[in-house]
Amino acid sequence: MRSGEHAGDGAPAPPPVSATRPVLVALAVLVVVTLAATAIGPADLSLATVARVVAGHVGLHLPGRVSAIDQAIVWQIRLPRVVLGGLVGAMLALGGASYQGVFRNPLADPYLLGVAAGAGLGATIAIVSASRATYLLPLAAFAGGVVAVSLTYLVGARANGYATSASIILAGVAVAAVFTALQTNIQQQHAADLQPVYSWILGSLSVATWSDVRLIVPYVALSTVVLLGHRRLLDVLRVGEEEATSLGVDPRRVRLTVVAAATLGTAAAVSVSGLVGFVGIIVPHVVRLTTNASYRVVLPVSLISGASFLILADLGARMLDAPAEIPLGVVTAFIGGPFFIFVLRSRRSRQGTL
Amino acid sequence: MRALRVALASAVATVGLALATSAGGAGARPAWPVTVRAANGAITIAHQPTRIMSLSPTATEMLYAIGAGSQVTAVDKYSNYPAGTPRTSLDGYSLNAEAVARYRPDLIILAYDPPALAAQLATLHIPVIYDPAAPTLAVAYHQYLGLGEATGHLAGARAEVARLRVRVAAIVRTAPHVPAGTTYYYELDPTYYTVTSATFVGQLLSMLGLHSIADAGGTHVSGGYPQLTAESILQANPSIILLADHGCCQATPASVAARPGWSALSAVAAGRIYVVSDSLASRWGPRVTLLLQAVASDLRRAFG
Amino acid sequence: MSALELRGLAVSYDGVAALCGIDYALAPGTWLGLIGANGAGKSTLLRALVRLVAYQGTVRVGGAEVARLSRRRLAQQVAFVPQTPELPREMRAIDYVALGRTPYLGYFAAERPADRRVGHELLARLGLDALAERPVGALSGGEVQRLVLARALAQEAPVLLLDEPTSALDLGRRVEALELVDQLRAERGLTVVAAMHDLTLAGQFATEVALLDHGRLVRTGTPDAVLTDAELGRYFGASVRVLRDDDGDLVVVPRRQRGGPS
Ligand SMILES: Nc1ncnc2c1ncn2[C@@H]1O[C@H](COP(=O)(O)OP(=O)(O)O)[C@@H](O)[C@H]1O
Numbered sequence A: 001m002r003s004g005e006h007a008g009d010g011a012p013a014p015p016p017v018s019a020t021r022p023v024l025v026a027l028a029v030l031v032v033v034t035l036a037a038t039a040i041g042p043a044d045l046s047l048a049t050v051a052r053v054v055a056g057h058v059g060l061h062l063p064g065r066v067s068a069i070d071q072a073i074v075w076q077i078r079l080p081r082v083v084l085g086g087l088v089g090a091m092l093a094l095g096g097a098s099y100q101g102v103f104r105n106p107l108a109d110p111y112l113l114g115v116a117a118g119a120g121l122g123a124t125i126a127i128v129s130a131s132r133a134t135y136l137l138p139l140a141a142f143a144g145g146v147v148a149v150s151l152t153y154l155v156g157a158r159a160n161g162y163a164t165s166a167s168i169i170l171a172g173v174a175v176a177a178v179f180t181a182l183q184t185n186i187q188q189q190h191a192a193d194l195q196p197v198y199s200w201i202l203g204s205l206s207v208a209t210w211s212d213v214r215l216i217v218p219y220v221a222l223s224t225v226v227l228l229g230h231r232r233l234l235d236v237l238r239v240g241e242e243e244a245t246s247l248g249v250d251p252r253r254v255r256l257t258v259v260a261a262a263t264l265g266t267a268a269a270v271s272v273s274g275l276v277g278f279v280g281i282i283v284p285h286v287v288r289l290t291t292n293a294s295y296r297v298v299l300p301v302s303l304i305s306g307a308s309f310l311i312l313a314d315l316g317a318r319m320l321d322a323p324a325e326i327p328l329g330v331v332t333a334f335i336g337g338p339f340f341i342f343v344l345r346s347r348r349s350r351q352g353t354l
Numbered sequence B: 001m002r003a004l005r006v007a008l009a010s011a012v013a014t015v016g017l018a019l020a021t022s023a024g025g026a027g028a029r030p031a032w033p034v035t036v037r038a039a040n041g042a043i044t045i046a047h048q049p050t051r052i053m054s055l056s057p058t059a060t061e062m063l064y065a066i067g068a069g070s071q072v073t074a075v076d077k078y079s080n081y082p083a084g085t086p087r088t089s090l091d092g093y094s095l096n097a098e099a100v101a102r103y104r105p106d107l108i109i110l111a112y113d114p115p116a117l118a119a120q121l122a123t124l125h126i127p128v129i130y131d132p133a134a135p136t137l138a139v140a141y142h143q144y145l146g147l148g149e150a151t152g153h154l155a156g157a158r159a160e161v162a163r164l165r166v167r168v169a170a171i172v173r174t175a176p177h178v179p180a181g182t183t184y185y186y187e188l189d190p191t192y193y194t195v196t197s198a199t200f201v202g203q204l205l206s207m208l209g210l211h212s213i214a215d216a217g218g219t220h221v222s223g224g225y226p227q228l229t230a231e232s233i234l235q236a237n238p239s240i241i242l243l244a245d246h247g248c249c250q251a252t253p254a255s256v257a258a259r260p261g262w263s264a265l266s267a268v269a270a271g272r273i274y275v276v277s278d279s280l281a282s283r284w285g286p287r288v289t290l291l292l293q294a295v296a297s298d299l300r301r302a303f304g
Numbered sequence C: 001m002s003a004l005e006l007r008g009l010a011v012s013y014d015g016v017a018a019l020c021g022i023d024y025a026l027a028p029g030t031w032l033g034l035i036g037a038n039g040a041g042k043s044t045l046l047r048a049l050v051r052l053v054a055y056q057g058t059v060r061v062g063g064a065e066v067a068r069l070s071r072r073r074l075a076q077q078v079a080f081v082p083q084t085p086e087l088p089r090e091m092r093a094i095d096y097v098a099l100g101r102t103p104y105l106g107y108f109a110a111e112r113p114a115d116r117r118v119g120h121e122l123l124a125r126l127g128l129d130a131l132a133e134r135p136v137g138a139l140s141g142g143e144v145q146r147l148v149l150a151r152a153l154a155q156e157a158p159v160l161l162l163d164e165p166t167s168a169l170d171l172g173r174r175v176e177a178l179e180l181v182d183q184l185r186a187e188r189g190l191t192v193v194a195a196m197h198d199l200t201l202a203g204q205f206a207t208e209v210a211l212l213d214h215g216r217l218v219r220t221g222t223p224d225a226v227l228t229d230a231e232l233g234r235y236f237g238a239s240v241r242v243l244r245d246d247d248g249d250l251v252v253v254p255r256r257q258r259g260g261p262s
């Protein structure tokens, strides 16, 4: 009866859902995008200059001199921005894919459960009450996001004794509405302080530094490990709560763990980037449509492609109106929207269905 | 339209003449009603207002400067200058016609027109003058005259405009000569929003011979208030940095110097980073001279 | 030792009893056909056995008390095929079958080659090997039925629960599907508990039948003993006639009541 007894007979089994190829392709794209975003910027530095600076920081020494300003531009301004964009994009896309899996709803996104609304409220409170301490903003946004999601979970679970996907999503919508209302109200009372709140809501990597990178790396790393660890369980959940339960999985435990991990990572990401929309829905969808619906593929490929997507979008934010900046959220919507429609349409005409 | 303007001009001339003949005495009364032009069109005011409500901190400063202060009975919560204004908890950005009407004003001045508020107030038959942020000194002077006429203080308004013209000219004349091509980065907030030379502040700074580093992208980009990339600020390497975000966001010369990569800037190395009072910098009233004066003395320290 | 043993099993939904006082013991290798009118409690009983509903009383599988087993251990002991399984339409057939290996994998673990092999062999055994790479959504009703069965078999559990396994199939496929279950039962020594609404098929495949009525077990025994005109007429509220076909198999046919219901 045990699997061992069957070893050796029959044709070789088809390989398990393989993420290798899509992951390699996505990695190749990420490398190209990262190199491009490092080489290109509103300060038109030569490739040689950029290469010299980067090489100098990884222990190589290329001949030639670089001015202090160019040094600073490449190493202190441009690179942290590229790296932070990659981390934030990876986290938002992975978080989005995970929420979609756990709620079995393709429109679920990192903001659905109130993460955005909570983070927005936290940021607003920080800005209006302790405007002298801008360093509090990420912390406050993070705390707000976590509080909102916890509340969503409590409310969703109380509604009928235990939490179902639908009750949690509904609770999320309600909590988000209340938090957004509170935030709008506070904003109205402090009209003079609006500007920082608005720019945070639009999302931006304009002030990215290595310390932002250091700030979020632990959360993103932890969240990524936990979420990727759940990739097969998310596939099991695709047969529904009851059948997953009869397969020995506790769907509530999976959901709680995945939601906690995705929220932690997402809240950390938006605390430094502001509310960058679209990544969490667009990237996993495109990945699903172009590769495979299995979370064993969708999660890792979304992670990598999310990084590429946001690095590219931020390159657009820096370059399209140089030397001025375009809000990142605007760029992601502008690139993401049409690209999404394109993929959706070409896929549909090929398959006749979604 | 043209006929109206001509009529207006002649009205102004008549009033001016009347004021001139009565030597600006307190007893001088223009013939009411008067019609003034503001951003919301021509406004007719039937009687000299005695219950003015200013929901614009700049207009409040202007009204007091031209001698209409005693007619002002309510101002918004940001109207903190001059001291002793009748401040209320009203916020010019979020208003409701009823809350405004409660004060029974006979003239309302707005710098921000919330959707439909002016129309609502019109149904209450309260005249509203809408004087939004002035893009140039000339427009600010024009607003002065309009307020003077509307409140019965045209002479005071004329005198104030004349004082400002003289004072601005004097500051510009005595300001240190900056080297040709001196550039500035004027920080509105810590995410690098700034001004181009096309803005009100930008024009004041142009008078002192300074150029905004944001002009490179076109002076009218983003309404003159673009958000720059850190990279382009570094590459532009401005001669001086002016911080208008000390009040809002605690930016200081030290905190700017400590930003990663910014130590490479020559303004940082030479210590040419100065704090500009945001409450001065965001208003276009009587205290523009203080702003101009402050920057002029910063320049003296920088290049003197 | 019994493969499955129920003692005083009771389930209630919001205080309303759906099952009460069920006592039953099943020897390994038997096929128990659960019969009863709609709403009698057949599904509830099956769901209680895999702890999808809370119950009172004791349930033992292979001697172990179900309530004390972890979900994983329970899934290694009892496999459950619901009446209308939720199908992930884009999932490949082979990946779907391999989900049955979940109870043998660690929380974060991936499938091992041995797990894939189990899935593949089951597909071959159930005549689906040509469809391994097909998405589940592109399979016919009969193929899906076999696929779901394959997933349950991949759990390699000694007890297999089926809730009305043939209700979605046309006449020809029904017998085929039950025949397959019967063969697998014989090959693997499975104990099968199936809720069956087709009494003829219950009579032909089950080794024992249990008749449920309003949550109570009212008759148990061999099909011959339970499936009689009198019993069925009483508990199904309809007039039926139990016949024997040429091979001596039971055939249950409903009879129209002339003159209409009184
Ligand atoms: N989730 C539920 N909540 C409340 N009552 C239920 C639920 N499921 C089943 N019932 C009730 O329990 C009884 C038994 O149902 P069920 O086990 O589905 O019967 P069967 O499968 O024999 O048709 C019925 O009266 C049904 O209405």
Ligand SMILES: [Mg+2]
Binding pocket: C042, C043, C044, C163, C195
């Ligand atoms: Mg049923």
